[in-house]
Amino acid sequence: MQAETISPAVSTDLVHPKKHSKLANLMRELKKNKHYYILMSPYMLIFFAFTVIPVVISITLSFFYFNMLEFPRFIGWQNYSRLLLNDDVFMIAMRNTFLFAVFSGPISYIACFLFAWIINELSPKVRAIMTLVFYAPSISGNVFFIWLIVFSGDRYGYLNGFLIKWGFILEPIQWLTNEKYILPIIMIVQLWLSLGTSFLAFIAGLQTIDKSIIEAGAIDGIRNRWQELWFITLPSMRPQLMFGAVMQITGSFAVADISIALAGFPSVNYAGHTIVTHLMDYGTIRFEMGYASAIATVLFVIMLGTNMLTQKLLRRVGE
Amino acid sequence: MAAKTLGALRAPRKLNRSFTVSFILFLFLAVFGAFMVLPLVYAINNAFKPLDELFIFPPRFFVRNPTTDNFYDLVALMGNSWVPLSRYIVNTLFITIVGTVGHIILASAAAYPLAKFRFPGSKVLFSIVVMSLMFTGHVTAIPNYMVMSWLGWINTHASIIIPSLAFPLGLFLMKQFMEQIPDALLEAAKIDGASEYRIYAQIVMPNVKPAWLTLMILQFPALWGSDGGNFIYSENLKTLHYALGQITAGGIARAGVGAAVALILMIVPITLFIISQSNVIQTMATSGMKE
Numbered sequence: 001m002q003a004e005t006i007s008p009a010v011s012t013d014l015v016h017p018k019k020h021s022k023l024a025n026l027m028r029e030l031k032k033n034k035h036y037y038i039l040m041s042p043y044m045l046i047f048f049a050f051t052v053i054p055v056v057i058s059i060t061l062s063f064f065y066f067n068m069l070e071f072p073r074f075i076g077w078q079n080y081s082r083l084l085l086n087d088d089v090f091m092i093a094m095r096n097t098f099l100f101a102v103f104s105g106p107i108s109y110i111a112c113f114l115f116a117w118i119i120n121e122l123s124p125k126v127r128a129i130m131t132l133v134f135y136a137p138s139i140s141g142n143v144f145f146i147w148l149i150v151f152s153g154d155r156y157g158y159l160n161g162f163l164i165k166w167g168f169i170l171e172p173i174q175w176l177t178n179e180k181y182i183l184p185i186i187m188i189v190q191l192w193l194s195l196g197t198s199f200l201a202f203i204a205g206l207q208t209i210d211k212s213i214i215e216a217g218a219i220d221g222i223r224n225r226w227q228e229l230w231f232i233t234l235p236s237m238r239p240q241l242m243f244g245a246v247m248q249i250t251g252s253f254a255v256a257d258i259s260i261a262l263a264g265f266p267s268v269n270y271a272g273h274t275i276v277t278h279l280m281d282y283g284t285i286r287f288e289m290g291y292a293s294a295i296a297t298v299l300f301v302i303m304l305g306t307n308m309l310t311q312k313l314l315r316r317v318g319e
Numbered sequence: 320m321a322a323k324t325l326g327a328l329r330a331p332r333k334l335n336r337s338f339t340v341s342f343i344l345f346l347f348l349a350v351f352g353a354f355m356v357l358p359l360v361y362a363i364n365n366a367f368k369p370l371d372e373l374f375i376f377p378p379r380f381f382v383r384n385p386t387t388d389n390f391y392d393l394v395a396l397m398g399n400s401w402v403p404l405s406r407y408i409v410n411t412l413f414i415t416i417v418g419t420v421g422h423i424i425l426a427s428a429a430a431y432p433l434a435k436f437r438f439p440g441s442k443v444l445f446s447i448v449v450m451s452l453m454f455t456g457h458v459t460a461i462p463n464y465m466v467m468s469w470l471g472w473i474n475t476h477a478s479i480i481i482p483s484l485a486f487p488l489g490l491f492l493m494k495q496f497m498e499q500i501p502d503a504l505l506e507a508a509k510i511d512g513a514s515e516y517r518i519y520a521q522i523v524m525p526n527v528k529p530a531w532l533t534l535m536i537l538q539f540p541a542l543w544g545s546d547g548g549n550f551i552y553s554e555n556l557k558t559l560h561y562a563l564g565q566i567t568a569g570g571i572a573r574a575g576v577g578a579a580v581a582l583i584l585m586i587v588p589i590t591l592f593i594i595s596q597s598n599v600i601q602t603m604a605t606s607g608m609k610e
Contacts, residue, residue, distance in 0.1 A: 029439050033436070035432075035516065036432035036436055036438055036441075036515070039431060039515065040429040040444070042425050042428065042429075043425040043426060043484070043490065044429060046425070047487070050463055051451050051459060054461075054463050054466065055458060058461060115351065121336070128596060130348065130352060131600075132592065132593060132596065133352045136355070136359055137359065139536070139540040139589065139592060143362050143581060143584075145567070146358040146359075146362050156374070192355065197537065197603075197606075201606040204603035224337065225337075225340065240607045249453075250455055253455075256457065279457060280460075292461055296457065296458045296461060297458075300454050303458070304450070304454060307453040311608075
């Protein structure tokens with residue numbers, strides 16, 4: 001009994017001065033570095049207000065029923081159970097999103113690297129032109145409406161016109177309203193647009209590889225470009241490869257605008273529906289904000305989880 | 320002959336390169352290059368097609384009798400409408416320029432301390448920024464709307480510009496690039512008595528010009544293509560991209576004008592990239608993620 005009353009007093013006596021000095025230390029540190037905090041503050045203020053805090057709000061809201069008019073009502077895991085057990089359309093959206101992640105994600109990642117790698121073999125002038133050719137679609141904004149003309153359902157559509165002219169089909173195919181074709185078409189256009197930031201990072205990374213390493217490798221017995229790629233190029237580009245992976249994975253989970261522009265919103269039988277379009281449906285049309293937040297939280301967890309996992313895997317490249 | 324052309328195309332003095340494989344790879348690149356560039360070439364051609372060529376069957380790829388009628392029609396059409404075309408252009412330019420310049424300044428001001436100094440919170444803040452590269456704005460769309468309406472920014476340009484100032488990719492790339500500024504340079508300035516703000520403005524900023532252009536090339540197209548989203552309702556605040564949507568919604572009679580607007584929308588970011596390409600590549604070389 002006695003020990004119990006004494007020991008806290010003793011421990012606070014011992015800890016207190018240490019704690020105080022720690023706090024004082026921190027204060028001193030903060031004061032010493034105050035210019036840095038001031039420099040960072042405008043960016044960080046906006047970043048927290050529009051990115052960090054919204055994530056927290058979104059996760060919190062996902063446990064509430066909220067329709068923007070009434071006060072939010074706590075309903076626990078109900079949004080999630082409805083989403084995962086009772087929402088057939090969400091299952092379609094999940095399936096489509098994962099198809100994007102499994103197919104167009106890795107394909108676009110490999111394409112980014114492969115094209116950058118071949119372009120790196122060219123002379124500087126040609127290299128600049130080819131870089132532009134491959135990068136241009138991703139910054140030309142909303143030119144993907146061109147693909148609407150290509151896949152247009154009447155015979156004036158490019159693909160239909162071509163196929164009819166050469167006798168492959170007799171009457172036009174409704175490319176963008178036929179469930180069978182919607183998803184592949186969105187994937188093709190998505191791939192066309194996806195050689196963006198990571199592609200540039202790869203181009204840049206390839207140019208900065210130390211020439212002497214390659215020469216040393218040649219002396220050590222590397223005989224062709226494939227061996228050079230595997231034993232020298234890939235390991236020296238690991239940081240860029242990880243950065244590119246983050247960009248491509250995040251992009252492939254967020255397909256929405258292309259689907260809406262090509263297949264409409266909602267698309268025929270939800271054939272082009274993704275998690276993001278599902279989120280838009282509940283967030284901007286039905287105003288079920290709690291439910292939409294649950295969708296957003298699921299998306300957040302999936303994106304973050306996949307990225308972290310990939311980072312772990314990529315760390316092993318060339319080891 | 321073929322060997323000579325190939326020799327001219329490929330970079331000089333590379334080890335371990337067989338001719339056949341180079342040839343196959345370049346062919347492969349050319350085929351996919353065509354796939355990438357043809358839609359853009361088509362978009363350019365379309366803008367100069369007279370109406371009868373736009374609706375010809377079978378559809379024709381290249382323009383035969385180029386005309387600038389579509390651009391005149393565009394000006395005439397928008398001159399007659401309730402909101403003149405110049406209004407959309409001014410709005411788009413305003414959003415894009417303020418957003419891009421502001422982003423470069425704020426992101427580099429935040430990147431400088433993170434790149435060069437260790438202080439309480441610096442590591443945590445940077446890892447939060449890196450983490451935010453791993454999800455998109457869709458995740459935060461709903462709370463963003465609520466924050467906007469709480470701030471009273473709905474239906475103002477601020478709702479588009481302000482959040483874009485703190486685009487995380489820009490800070491990330493800027494920070495990675497700033498790390499290669501030699502510490503000695505900063506030390507020297509400090510000994511000469513320059514304040515941190517002066518060092519940032521007069522020493523760090525001029526040394527990271529390639530990174531400015533990179534941030535510009537990433538930020539500019541995003542804002543340039545912005546249609547105002549859910550935030551802007553007033554017609555006189557809307558953007559050029561929104562106007563394009565309105566025009567093409569007018570149906571086939573507006574196909575020529577739509578092609579003209581599309582050309583304007585796509586040509587500006589592409590031109591900027593052509594100008595800044597070598598600087599962008601230089602910055603991207605430092606983009607890697609460390610373990």
